[in-house]
Amino acid sequence: MTVVIPVAKPVSKMQLAPGSTVTIPDVSWSEFEAILAELGHKRRSRVAYIQGTLESMVPLPDHEIPKDLLSDIVKALVKFQGRRYEPFGSTTFKREGIAGVEPDACFYIQNYQRMIGRRRLEPDDPPPDLAIQSDVTSKTKLDAYAAVGVPELWVYDNGTLKIYILRDGIYLVSDYSPLFGEIPIKQVIPTFVERAWQVGNLQALEEFEVAIANR
Template sequence: MEVDIGKGDVRTIQRGKTWAQFEYLQKGFEDTRGLKLCYYNGTIEILMPGAAHELFKKIIAILIEVFLLDRQIEFEPTGSMTRKREGTAAAEADESYEIQGAKLCVEINFTSGDESKLLCYQELGVDEVWFWEDGVLAVYSLQSDGYQKVSRSQISALAAIDLTIMSECILIGETSRIEAVNKFRQAHPIASD
């Protein structure tokens, strides 16, 4: 078992586990608020997010939702619901959405987790995964040969977002959500008809 701690997050990795063991563990933790579980290829990841983790996931959610709401684009906020492919993969994103038929998952990473989680999301058919790590937002779009890092979202409703500005706004949001949203809106004006 591996344990990693970063900015209040505690991540535990257990390898060589079966789907049945994952489901048993999941059932045991179902009343544990905030705990996140992931299973892929015999590996179980248990994440207990800290305060900074929760703050950044919420800031990113606010900015995504402001962008969509300002443009009157319908979306379904699916939060950290468990996505599963029975016997193979399961993941609970920090935030997730369904936008015009596309699935988006957002991951905050303060510990040694890495983009290997992309293989799990690929198995689950998630169209795009956004990682926040070390003050930078990285976007991965699912292509026919797996995820590719892209400079703009490939989800058409989000393609106009400037990811550099969004990263700046996320950092601003650490101290002022209002200032972050105001800067984000200024950088992403709504086109008039």
Template structure:
């Protein structure tokens, strides 16, 4: 077995990444369970390739604020929510595993409410969010499509891309299927305002959301 460790360096400061190739599923599981609880690193495993991501400030800022953005929208719409955050989504049957920045049950929240999710029996999360400021060697669109995740968001520090699963692949959309009344500019404005004051940005966004819902 040949294993190659490839350190990846970029000018962007969103993450640091290390890729390891030639790993079996069993070897990946050994690494996963040997790591301490409460770690900040994210692991993504795809057919023998393990990518270890160490989020930095820009990454964590975007991940946290996008999570708040989603929570505000869900609450304002009167929906229910189960958040998995970066829970490991193991799919040994697919030889794939991921720890996204955020993952949510919204449409299927009632099916998993009050208990631990078991992906061998339960549906995948309804929405998965990945923040990738720097380049990733993992084709995350194919990874989450294979898991059957209906909606996938990607944010690279500048652009919010929205994907909906259609058949076995994702189709990029201008608006979220879950929040089709929300414009991309709403997120951009929220993130920009939050750089100056997160509390004021949250208050302003809640006001905007309520206004938009009243116009529906």
């Protein structure tokens, strides 16, 4: 049974403009859990928590096209490789008492079989193999991803893709993706995101699939 604790920090009442971020210090883990319950699932904001610091961010409307296209590209890549995946969207991933984070999208690839049919995360479930962010990602959010243990994180912002790989608890910027090492993800994705602004997501994705198939 979940006990909801009254929260003195009315995060759910804050009216944040798209693109804005608010950071709140001195938030206990129980307060963080209560704030998540207050906010509910039907919201545009994304939260990150790391050792007492809570960050709430509302994405800009124009972050949806890159987010959706990156998700579709990951699905196309996994299919091209003859592999399988389980998507977990913007699920809140936690490391009890320490960190919590909500990606724009995420995928289980190496661990996909274990997560088939999972309606709720179990305490011993692994983190997703790949998480995606389509915005400027703060140190709070990066630290939260690292604490949760997400091995690969893609951050797309302003025409640039950064690939972060977790090594010994610290993210290092990489020029390639260990999941898709034979494909120049860092160069290819910005090209097709820009193409999506010109011709739409569906055509950009179709062109991407043709380009990958012809490699």
